[in-house]
Structures are given as C-alpha cells and as structure tokens.
Amino acid sequence: MVKDAPEGAQYLVIADAIAAQIAADGPPSTRLPSERALAERFGCQRPTIREALQYLEGRGLIYRKDRSGWYVSPPRLDYDLNLAVPLAEIARLQDRELVTEVLEENPALQPPCREPATWFLALRRRSLDGQTVLIERLYMPDEYGQELAGADLTMSMSDLLRDELGVQITYERLTLNPTGMDPGLARLFSATAGTPVLEIERVRFSGDRLVSVDVEYWRPAAVRVTMNTHWERV
Template structure:
C-alpha cells in the first residue's frame, strides 16, 4: 500500500459514512462494485477494499460472498431478560423474520453437548440446524440440541416454526430457567457457509441452555450471529 493510501482509506470511509448518515445510501441498499468505487474515488481496489473492511468492522456495511457490499440495516434489539423467540422478537420491532431448516437428525452427542445437557457418554441428541433472516438478510445460524427423551417424533414436524411455540402445543413443555453464555467468535465453516460470509468473519456466539417448567434440562442452542446484526442488553430488576 502506498504511503498516501492510509489517507485515501480514511477519506473514502468518511465519504461513505457521510452518505449513509444522510440517508443517501439507505439501509440494505447495495453499493457499487469495488471496481466502480475505485474509479469514483480515483484509487485502487485494494484501497477501496480496506476502507470497506474498516466500515464493516464498525457495522456500517456488510458483505455477502458473490453478492457484494450492502449498507447495514439497524441492529435487532436482543433483550436477554425478556422471554421471547426469534420470530416474535423480530416482528415486534417491525421487521420480517424467516427461518430455513438446513438439517435435522438424530446423532451422537458431542462432549460439550453432553456436558450442557448433563447426558451420559455416548448419548444421542436431536440436532436441528437453521439459518434465520431479518428482512431477507441472513443474520443468524443456530444449532439446536434436543434431549430425545422429551421430543418424540419431532423430526416429523415442520421445524421452520418457532420451537418455543411448538414445545407447549405438542409436548406440553415450556421454558423455565435459561442460562446464557456469550463470546465474540470467528465464524466457523458451518456458520460461515449458512450466512454466506468468509470463514473467520467476526460473529457473536450465544449459547443458551434451557430448562423446562419442572427444572429439567431439555435442550440447548448455539446461536452464531453476524457481529453487526444485534444489540444485546439486559435489565436486572432491583
């Protein structure tokens, strides 16, 4: 990168940020191709890419493989203390949710899942993998692990619906206590492929270990969010 390239990166980033903040580049709109942007700013594609990567790190733009760069929409408010589920949470904020089932099967439980669900060695679990969108944008890849003892024939059901609503209607189970663990992460192969981003892209992993109304461990979820998709909050009652 040339000596003046850092200044060019900063200038391009500020120019695009100004356009975004004034609504000239609206949320979810697609940016011109990097080649077009390099012609517009009279610089190289490498310099344009660096400016876009810096804006992406700040959550102002995002990239999808083979589709290009887009203006980031507002983040979803994710309240840890509120009992809700993805479709209800998204809809309540005036957005449109959708869910795609990637796979669903009975399989041996990993050591981590055995620990979360307090299962003995060589136990089987039901794994359901889903990709979830807000306003057609892929934002979440989630792996659900269910104790088969509590969910007979669940693999025969439409699993694109809310499991939170399915559990009481079909099995008489409701969530009780929930334990959360959150950690920034680099998206691994499965999550990156589902979200159509590069392996190693920044993300937020939220692990949820769920008990039912009787205090039994019934399932756990591993949520992999795009880093710019949500704003997590919690208000603890005094």
C-alpha cells in the first residue's frame, strides 16, 4: 500500500495507518515503536517515517521526548482563558491530575520580563497525568516579589497574591504567541530546540498597579485554548 502511493505522499499513507492504530489501541503516553522499526514495518526509509511522525505531532496525536522516542498524546486540556480559577481546579474538573514543581534555576540566566520594574520570581514545571505540558516563568514587581520569596510557589499565583499579600487581581492582559523552544526550555520539556510551543503571557493588574507577569509555555498538543469576547460599537 505504501509503495503504491504517489511519490511525496507515502508519509501521509503511513501517518494515516499509525493514527488508525493509535485510535484502535493507543493508550495515552504509550511509546511508539522506534523509527527504525516503523521503517522496516512499512518498507520505507527513515526520513519518510520521520515525516509521518512530524505530521502526526503537528496534529497533536503524538509528542517526542529527546533521546527517548515518540509517545501517544493524552487528551487535550480544555483551557478557558476567561475562567478566573486556578489551573489545578480546571484540571480537576476534567478528571486530570496536575502536579506543580518549582525548579531551582539561576535567576540571572532567565530572560528578562518585557514589563519594566519586575524581577524573576520562579520557574515552574507543571505536568498532567505524568506528562510535562507547561513551563512557567513568574515575574513580579520588587514590592511583591520579595514578600513571596519564601512562600509555597507551587500554589496558584492569584491565591498567593490574595492570601499572602491581600492583593486582588482585577484584570489581566493576555498575549498568545506560537513560537519555538529555546535550548533551555527544550531541556525542561525533554524535547529538542525549535520544537513548537505556545506562549501565553498573562500580565495581571490590581486597579492600575502591575502585580505579576506569568509567561506560560505549553505543548501545543496538550491544550485547547478558548476565549469569549464581547463586541462593543465604538
């Protein structure tokens, strides 16, 4: 079947076959056979297999771990940016387990925040059902960040601001930016540099005061982002 496919379309035939196998018997996080084994199975060269796998990765069906192989993607998390609730609660409502760990990283090696008068607070890695799906860089103005330096930074930032500092977030500005992983980010994802990643920057305010900046880096295949807007005539 693969050999009969038009030149340049073999990888699509292979991708469809792998996708059908995943749909029939591919529990989340199952490791796929190696590229060499798949090439032998389909009677083609490894570059053709790699094209098929990258195509499936783009569709969100699989993901790659550097030096480990390809794995079946878990279901996407429905992430409604309009909901003012912690991510852990969003995950719980979808019967998913979210684990947050604060990573020990040199603040001087972190990229500067685009907002002035802020400093790096923490780097967090967040996993859903055992898969790393999100890396966060947290920044705060000096007046708030120093007070939170000893707090439990695995908690929701909105909860920390409210409970530890008495600060209530009144609105936030969101910026979405599809980009590629830099080497440092790729290392934390166990991926390769340049792997696609969805950046969501949350700039939070209390009244007219900047209170925090949360830069989220999501595996695109791990999340389905939604947002509601209200139209007003101007």
